[in-house]
Amino acid sequence: MEQHHGDGPRSPVKEKPVMSNIGKSTNILWHNCPIGQSDRQKLLGQKGCVVWITGLSGSGKSTLACALNRELHYRGHLTYVLDGDNLRHGLNRDLSFKAEDRAENIRRVGEVAKLFADAGIICIASLISPYRRDRDACRALLPDSKFIEVFMDLPLKICEARDPKGLYKLARTGKIKGFTGIDDPYEPPVNGEIVIQMKDGECPSPKEMARQVLCYLEENGYLQA
């Protein structure tokens, strides 16, 4: 028989506690806390959500994440950036770049982003996340339009010319395998909320990209409780 453990006693909830089996865990009690997402949103004057920035290496994801973070902070909003690379220093340090580990990497970032959105924060997640099914799984975690997908739709040749980490060079010479855009596919979003593109042959500046997302957030009511 599978082991039954619990990680927390009775919570001061009105409803009857619900026991359930989740994945490999049995007898898990769900604790409701009387302070919820809407209370935290009122405190912060914003709606918790996830801005999920996806695109090729070198497409400007982190640059947009930083610029957006800055613009929102200057307007008095609480934001937090989850960067795919940075999380590999901590939460995801046990994961490699093989296929199932990349999927698990994205799953965990999605789950953590969901917690941040629940905390009332505008969470900016920045990672290549090349496969549609992985991104859609994260979207499914966040109902009610709380998942805002931003596609960095810049041509491969521009990303490769930037090559900020020299990784395209290594991929082209076969020194790394399975590199997104070279010998592994990138599946663009089909119905993403925001697309960042070149205009008149020019790449948008960090500020222009941030403004585009900011306008979306403003127009859709995320910047008020």
Next chain:
Amino acid sequence: MEQHHGDGPRSPVKEKPVMSNIGKSTNILWHNCPIGQSDRQKLLGQKGCVVWITGLSGSGKSTLACALNRELHYRGHLTYVLDGDNLRHGLNRDLSFKAEDRAENIRRVGEVAKLFADAGIICIASLISPYRRDRDACRALLPDSKFIEVFMDLPLKICEARDPKGLYKLARTGKIKGFTGIDDPYEPPVNGEIVIQMKDGECPSPKEMARQVLCYLEENGYLQA
């Protein structure tokens, strides 16, 4: 050769980007964002930290977490509860209760709590976390006194009498194995910051427990930026 991927391009940082190998990941670039923890703390008027509540099943961890959450919210502070059970519905749904999975469960909660503290939030983590080495590993993630260990020092017989989920009963009849306090050890903190105990033979009320932690936070400057 191990694969080298990157999850984000150049960031608008002043310092030179630093490439490093972390765990199973190679060529990971660390992105610094110009908005940091201290900016978020100023915005929130508090210091990000982790209140780590540890103790037996039935010792009142979730009850304290909820009460503390409520008290802090009413004072205008942003808090978030990471509950061991709740996370097993999401981030940790792939983990069972076998020894290495319990350790991994605690490691991930510690890493996520660290992110929340970095976001400026007072993060309340509530989980049995029976082994000293697992808790100390989480403490090590959070330097500068940002890890506040709260030990629910209530006698086993009281926790067992409460038995909110009927798990002690199952453990006593051998229907579950390796249950903390019955056939698996609980290692109490040695130099924890806060100890919750009975007074004059009475268990403290949720409010009393919350006040004790609140006083600690206030006296140690966490409730201001």
